Amino acid sequence: MRFAAIVGQKKLKEQFIAMAADERVGHALLLYEESGFGALPMAIAFAQYLCCPHKADGDSCGSCPTCNKFQKLIHPDLHFAMPVNSTKTISADKKPVSDTFAAAWREAIISDPYLTEQQWYEKIGIENKSGIIGVNEAALIGRKMSMRSFEGGKKFMIIWLPERMNQEAANKLLKLIEEPPPDTFIFLVSESPENVIVTVLSRCQIFRLPPIESESLSMELVEEFDTDIEQARFWTKISGGSLSKARRLIKESExxxxxxxxxxxxxxxxxxxxxxxxxxxxxxxxxxxxxxxxxxxxxxxxxxxxxxxxxxxxxxxxxxxxxxxxxxxxxxxxxxxxxxxxxxxxxxxxxxxxxxxxxxxxxxxxxxxxxxxxx
CATH class of the missing domain: 1.20.272 (Zinc Finger, Delta Prime; domain 3)
Known part of the structure; x- marks a missing residue:
């Protein structure tokens, strides 16, 4: 995913680009938002930007083999962890982790990187219970991040909704978050940073995503829903700058x-x-x-x-x-x-x-x- 694909958030994009240029990207970043502001696509785009060998004009090139793998979410050095749980077909005895749902995750994010938590739960069939990031997930994260980079460069772990991590999992990850191996980056994407376990939060460099700029969001809605600009500005206003909420409100109105x-x-x-x-x-x-x-x-x-x-x-x-x-x-x-x-x-x-x-x-x-x- 390129920065260009993210709606608005110009200041944060520029901040990340400057950090990369100065080689001062922290090993553990926490991006937090209200749902629909674009934190998850921002984390993916930043990882792609850092890995792209042909980055130019403030963005990854989008066409090299590295970018192609990132855009399909199949780059071997890009890893994800997200809340999961048992389903009707995957029992708790099987100890489901993020990799259990890897294909569903790729499909969901490629379709809509502004995915909400409840949409994810519906996607994997756990809409009537909450997902968790448990100790088995933490152990898997540790193993993945201890391995060498497959392509000889940087490794990334994007943890979506770390507020769903339990204490046991957090304890297992503390050392990794504090002292990861060289060229290893952990990006946490949160909607409730106040609910992230304090010992995890304190080890991260924190970035807040504001609401999407009104004009950027309005233009996105005009293009996506073929509506006029005044109507798009109306939906932008009542959505509070959230693309996912604006989409939902428009679909509900229809x-x-x-x-x-x-x-x-x-x-x-x-x-x-x-x-x-x-x-x-x-x-x-x-x-x-x-x-x-x-x-x-x-x-x-x-x-x-x-x-x-x-x-x-x-x-x-x-x-x-x-x-x-x-x-x-x-x-x-x-x-x-x-x-x-x-x-x-x-x-x-x-x-x-x-x-x-x-x-x-x-x-x-x-x-x-x-x-x-x-x-």
Whole structure:
């Protein structure tokens, strides 16, 4: 992957290029972001840049044998570790590690390097539980990094979501992270650096990726979705500078009817004190995958924001699409102001419980109950 393929992030690209030119690249870097800002593609592009023998004009050449292998994620000196778990076909007894899912990883990242954690879990069939980076993974990382470079140059280990690493794994990796062999680089890519084990974090040089620059993201959306620039700027604004979130919001706007149905069922059941409807809501959504459940919650939060803005007379700055204005206005008239903070709290709790892998039926029964008592 070349720097040119990454949306925005001009300052960090320039910083990395300068570090390489001055030969002061640290052996352990941690790049952190909010999902969708581009930390994983940045780590891959930087590794490719450092290895490319024909780099020029602030980027790898993209056409030499080294670059071709990097772009296919098959370079023998480029290694990955990411959260995994047992699946229906791979039992815990088989002690799954990242290499178990190497083909799925390459396919997923080549398709979309802005992959989210939940999309990865769905890809490998563990969407209803959390992935981990365990001690078996740490041992494998140690073995890989202790070997000589296959092509006589630099070696790279990119650890995606190190916040999913347990203490035992971290302890096993500390010496490697602190004193790796020559020409060995460890890039950690995190979305929650505060949850990375402190002894690991303290041994890394830390870089924060900001939201993608508005104009860069807007132009990417224009090209990708064949939309006009004003609409692209709208999606850029409400996505908070995240490419993955902007993509999801656009796709939801094109086919959001199922979330509308879920939300309407919940709200109507609560407003009319129809408990059967509320039960129907949580029974139906609890059958969906974690990513769909998360998307519904985020969709509901956005609905509540627009409804509240309409409720207080600020509909003109609510960024509500024309197609949703009638629906939003209807509910804004029915919902009392005191409901909004309670609803926000309930949905955010549901999102936290989804991340903690709490049973889905419990999560949405609790959400339905909180809405029922508050609306």
């Amino acid at each position: 086919s959001s009817s199922i979330y509308d149905v879920y939300l309407a069922t919940l709200l109507e059941g609560c407003a009319n004190k129809d408990l059967k409807k509320v039960i129907s809501f949580w029974e139906e959504i609890s059958l969906k995958g974690r990513e769909s459940q998360r998307q519904f919650c985020e969709y509901a939060l956005e609905f509540l924001r627009r409804s509240l803005m309409t409720n207080i007379g600020s509909a003109n700055i609510s960024n509500t699409p024309d197609s949703a204005k009638e629906y939003i206005t209807y509910w804004a008239a029915k919902i009392k102001p005191g409901f909004y903070p309670k609803a926000y709290e309930a949905i955010n709790k549901a999102l936290e419980d989804i991340d903690r892998n709490v049973n889905s039926r419990y999560i949405f029964a609790d959400l339905g109950n909180r809405f029922f008592l508050s609306l």
